[in-house]
Amino acid sequence: MKGLAKLAAGVGHLGLVDRPEREPGPGQVLIEVHGTGVCGTDLHIEAGEYPTDPPVTMGHEVSGVVAATGEGVDTAWTGTRVVTETYYATCRTCLMCRSGRPNLCAGRRSIGSRADGGFASRLVVPVGNLHAVPDRLGEHAAALVEPLACVCNCLFDPPTVTAGDEVLVVGPGPMGLLAAQVAAAMGGDVTVAGLPSDAERLDLARSMGMRTTMDPAGAGLVDVAIECSGSGGGAAAALESTRPGGRYIQVGVFGRPVTVPLDRVFERELVITSGFASTPASWARAIGLVERGEVLLEPLVSRVAPLAAWAEVFDDLRRGHGLKSVIDPRL
Incomplete structure (x- = not known):
């Protein structure tokens, strides 16, 4: 499948290239990506200012539908509209993990930087990362739940x-x-x-x-x-x-x-x-704010674009044009 990837360390080295497709392993799900937000962090990755493990598919603000489940995962997830927390793996044993702060785990691997992310048609993540999308929320605006969770981490904890x-x-x-x-x-x-x-x-x-x-x-x-x-x-x-x-x-x-x-x-x-990134608690707060209509995400989506337009979308973000662009790999 085609994916936008950071191909090497340093400034630049981004490209829309063939990326490997994976099946979900034990405790994992396969998400069909419907929208991935383009974030300022993606520009920092492009500029070589944010740590990555290239080659890696970028994109961490993801919404989509569960397409398949791995061993040990409740098959009821299949077909569910979801958003996903960003941590592909953490150690689960350090003080930070055990105190509900996996964002500060020294061994964390996040999608979009150290594990393949959502600028592609499909994505594999742990089932524990999933949150069902509130009915009131569209598939592209749902990608903004991730940055909302980051804001909640900064303001609530x-x-x-x-x-x-x-x-x-x-x-x-x-x-x-x-x-x-x-x-x-x-x-x-x-x-x-x-x-x-x-x-x-x-x-x-x-x-x-x-x-x-x-x-x-x-x-x-x-x-x-x-x-x-x-x-x-x-x-x-x-x-x-x-x-x-x-x-x-x-x-x-x-x-x-x-x-x-x-x-x-x-x-x-x-x-x-x-607050660095998000925690399970901040995700719960973000979902609650959206469900109660206290935070509106739809008005913030200024553009939905195909993967092929990634360079133009990045340039718009760099110039401050529009507000929030979302990449839909189905387009």
């Missing part, structure tokens, strides 16, 4: 927003608009900040009922600042905007060292937290 908090979200990309919705569901009074180049994305945020600004400083100091831009400038703006005793949450991925005014941390006694 530990809880970062309490009812009535003034919250500033810096960066109106997919992660920013997901974080804004989650923060609002937690009781925050949310403003989304962006640059003039983000005008289209800020328009979308306003159409979803969010307050927006191009001047974070104009909003005054806030209780919680959530950095989702993955830029040094965004991080600096978020730190400068956090009130004394407030909280700063890092969601965006920089991919390289950045310069930020860390003196604000001790001058204002700020609390800084983050």
